[in-house]
Amino acid sequence: MTAQTYMNTDADPALPILDIRDLSVSYGSGRTAKRAVHGISFTVNRGETLAIVGESGSGKTTTAQSIIGLLSGGKVDGGQIMLNGTDIAKWSDRQLDGLRGSRIGLIPQDPGTSLNPIRTIGSQLGETFRIHRYPLDKTGRKAKVLELLAKVGLSSPELRYDQYPHQLSGGMRQRVLIAMAIALEPDLIIADEPTSALDVTVQKRILDLIDVLKRETSASVLLITHDLGVAARADSIVVMQGGRVVEAGAAAQILGSPQNAYTSQLLADAPSFSDTRREHPANVPSEPADDIVVIEGLCKHFPLSGKPEGLRAVDDLSFRVARGSTHAIVGESGSGKTTTIRMVTGFEKPTSGRISISGRDISDLAGEELRQFRRTVQLVYQNPFSSLDPRQTIFRIVEEPLRNFEPLAAQERDRRVREMIARVGLPTDVLHRHPATLSGGQRQRVAIARALILQPEVVVLDEAVSALDVTVQARILALLAELQREFGLTYIFVSHDLAVVRQIADTVSVMQNGREIESGPVETVFGNPRHDYTKELVASIPAFRKPG
Amino acid sequence: MSLSKYLLSRLGQALIVLWAAFTLSFLLLQMMPGDAVLIKYMGGDFALTPEQLANIRQIYGSDNPPLQRYLSALTSTLTGDFGYSIDAGVRVTALLADNILPTFRLAGLGFLAAVVLSFTLAFLSYFSPFSWLRRVITMLPSLFVAIPVFWLGIMLIQMFSFRLRLVPVINPGPWVGLILPIATLAVPISAPIAQILMRNIDDVMTRPFVAVARAKGASLNWVFWKHVLANALLPVLTICGMLFGELLAGAVVAETVFGLNGIGRLTEAAVATLDVAVLQAVVLLSAATFVTINLVVDLLYPLLDPRLRKNAKAV
Structure with a gap:
């Protein structure tokens, strides 16, 4: 089914809220112009939620920005943007000012940076009424704002009114931004990746809130997302790739029986939809005694002014990881995941407790001993863009650990680096390039190569696939599984993404506020969660129970 | 605390x-x-x-x-006693008292003029409807900072006093005589302020909260005054505190070129005659002013940025 036929078979007699016809958008001008959206068409019906799904570079955000007239550096080349039957594609900025905020609301991607840091919540929310010259005096406006704050589920609105953005959590800020978007009850709400910067449990609550408010204000929602799990909540889905619509239709149909190969690929790669778990060579530990990582009663307290007991970042954590298996640590920001892995990798000293790796207690290692220990445990970080030195070539980056540890001849180093680069599936010609010329997935392969070149026993993967698009994510996860089999590696996999954890890990520790609240094999913990928090986490995996 | x-x-x-x-x-x-x-x-x-x-x-x-x-x-x-000036044969405190007011007046007005000039440039560049004008304006600060103060002073006298005869050189009124020195002082001081202000305005414009304000229907004008300007001012405040040293150095040159009485002139004379007691007092006075101004700047931050308020704790 193509986008065109989808539009034609739309039997709703009422005028659609949004009707995009043959829209083209490009960036730059003259010879350097680059088209980002190629003549796409789709329709958002009244009261409907339509999700545009695609990976980075698919043109989904450009599409959203062109509808609200806020393309930064880009321009609409052709086509129509019919809002309630009026073509606004060629409207001037001044004309659009009247529509923005009143007829079209926007929920932005990152609540952390989307509020003015130096103005109060109340003044930023009340601003919408002032911009559109609502006949409200100061008290009337305040009453409206308080009502809105309560509507989006914020506790003690009076208190929030005078607070500044930095005093609110990410989830609370996103609620404030949602309140802004719905303040004047617009016909269309554009939600641009509204939850991708939030923790999973918060994610679900925010999506639920958008659904409720949509119904209350009878608005339509245009949801922009890279996450098919999030898109599954929509009524219809438009799949975009390279600036074109590759498939469009009802959500159940797209997810149930995708016609397009790319959609099928996306579905297969989305962790929340794939039922197939990778093969587990080490699923059952070969012998019970062979636990390469043993953590017992681990605690880390940070001194905190005014609190004698300090901040308990990690509180009595214990787990064991069998050689050759994958142990996941899951939890939200602030749960103590990062502190835990900093201790496991020897960057932080535990306040108390024992960390034993490969039969060696590392809690008291220092100096040269600690340096040598780092060969055993290597790290792959979350952000493939900032964890590689931009001024070094890929060869240098992968070679560096060898230079630090092994007195090898240059030729031998060269051979090992080439071997490792080939092993992680990169072409040889990347060796003399710089990180900036590689894609996110390629960079993460470089980071993996750098970690593996010292032949470590344990690799700590800190949100190692979280910043990647789903298809790339799937390939990196497959590579990790392969390497684990080949080298008998043990992984400690830190993630907030339970769908990915379910796919890759054998055992899991669920952390909350520094404490381990549940631990065990993934099937047991996720299949039959005992703790309330784990239940909530599992329930918030997008589309967990929907058939793939 | x-x-x-x-x-x-x-x-x-x-x-x-x-x-x-x-x-x-x-x-x-x-x-x-x-x-x-x-x-x-x-x-x-x-x-x-x-x-x-x-x-x-x-x-x-x-x-x-x-x-x-x-x-x-x-x-x-x-005890507040800076000793005697050997050259003038009077108490250093008396010398300072005579000269401090003219210099503070010159420096204060020069700074004010620099702020007005730099903000005007930044506003012009932001609201300019033509990209060529914007480009010209953004190039101006580099030019300003490259001009030596003494040369600018001489050029201004040449142009406004001798050619155009707008400002008399001999016995101008107390305020008319300040016009050219203030201009001389303001131009190089305005350069870094304008540069930082313009760069910060551009930077703040790209932040997501500006896009959110635009999505609420705010015009470019509204966004500038209500969201961009205050956020762009913080680094400008820092640079203003640091520019004080340059202001004092500029005042020395301006007073010498225009023959005005003041700390600058006093310093110049004291250097020529190695009048140590005077120099010592001038250094101390400058340091005290510098420290005071930077303390005031630090106290202003929390007023501009709520994130720096100590009592503001996350709830």
Whole structure:
């Protein structure tokens, strides 16, 4: 089914809220112009939620920005943007000012940076009424704002009114931004990746809130997302790739029986939809005694002014990881995941407790001993863009650990680096390039190569696939599984993404506020969660129970 | 930390800075060859005998061993006594009192003019409907900073006084005479302010909260005044505090070129005659003003940025 036929078979007699016809958008001008959206068409019906799904570079955000007239550096080349039957594609900025905020609301991607840091919540929310010259005096406006704050589920609105953005959590800020978007009850709400910067449990609550408010204000929602799990909540889905619509239709149909190969690929790669778990060579530990990582009663307290007991970042954590298996640590920001892995990798000293790796207690290692220990445990970080030195070539980056540890001849180093680069599936010609010329997935392969070149026993993967698009994510996860089999590696996999954890890990520790609240094999913990928090986490995996 | 505690600790830091400035300048001035007595009384028809010179030095105490001189200078400075100017033969405090007001007036007005000039440039560049005008304006600060103050002063006199005869050179009124020196001072000081302001406005414009405000229907004008400007001002405040040193240096040149009385002129004369007591007092005065201005800047931050308020805790 193509986008065109989808539009034609739309039997709703009422005028659609949004009707995009043959829209083209490009960036730059003259010879350097680059088209980002190629003549796409789709329709958002009244009261409907339509999700545009695609990976980075698919043109989904450009599409959203062109509808609200806020393309930064880009321009609409052709086509129509019919809002309630009026073509606004060629409207001037001044004309659009009247529509923005009143007829079209926007929920932005990152609540952390989307509020003015130096103005109060109340003044930023009340601003919408002032911009559109609502006949409200100061008290009337305040009453409206308080009502809105309560509507989006914020506790003690009076208190929030005078607070500044930095005093609110990410989830609370996103609620404030949602309140802004719905303040004047617009016909269309554009939600641009509204939850991708939030923790999973918060994610679900925010999506639920958008659904409720949509119904209350009878608005339509245009949801922009890279996450098919999030898109599954929509009524219809438009799949975009390279600036074109590759498939469009009802959500159940797209997810149930995708016609397009790319959609099928996306579905297969989305962790929340794939039922197939990778093969587990080490699923059952070969012998019970062979636990390469043993953590017992681990605690880390940070001194905190005014609190004698300090901040308990990690509180009595214990787990064991069998050689050759994958142990996941899951939890939200602030749960103590990062502190835990900093201790496991020897960057932080535990306040108390024992960390034993490969039969060696590392809690008291220092100096040269600690340096040598780092060969055993290597790290792959979350952000493939900032964890590689931009001024070094890929060869240098992968070679560096060898230079630090092994007195090898240059030729031998060269051979090992080439071997490792080939092993992680990169072409040889990347060796003399710089990180900036590689894609996110390629960079993460470089980071993996750098970690593996010292032949470590344990690799700590800190949100190692979280910043990647789903298809790339799937390939990196497959590579990790392969390497684990080949080298008998043990992984400690830190993630907030339970769908990915379910796919890759054998055992899991669920952390909350520094404490381990549940631990065990993934099937047991996720299949039959005992703790309330784990239940909530599992329930918030997008589309967990929907058939793939 | 409460505000009074904060102020106390900052005051302590300020005293350390002042002591360091005093000691360092004392050391440097003592290392200079020659002294004021020699410069004033040697040579010419009034040349004194070495015995007479020694006598004068004894009166001023300048023949004592260095450590003793340092300690006596430090203790008298603490009591507010900066000693005598050898060249003028009057108390240094009296010299300062005569010259401090004109200089503060010149520096203050020069700074004000610099702020007005730089903000005008930044506004013009933001609201300019033409991209070529924007490009020209953004290039101006680099030009401004490259112009030497003395050359600019001479050029302004040449143009406005001699050619256009707008500002009289001989006996101008007290305020008319300040116009050209203020302009001379303001141009180089405005350059870094304008540059940082423009760069920050551009930077803040790309932040997501500006897009959110635009999505609420706010016009570019609204966004600028309500969201962008205040956020762009913080780094400008920092640079303003640091520019004070440059302002003082500029005042010295401007006063010399335009023949105005003030600390700058006084300093220039004191350097020429190695009048150590005067120089020492000027250094201390500059350091004290510098410290005060930066303290004021630090106290202003929390007013502009709620994130820096100590009592604001996350709930």
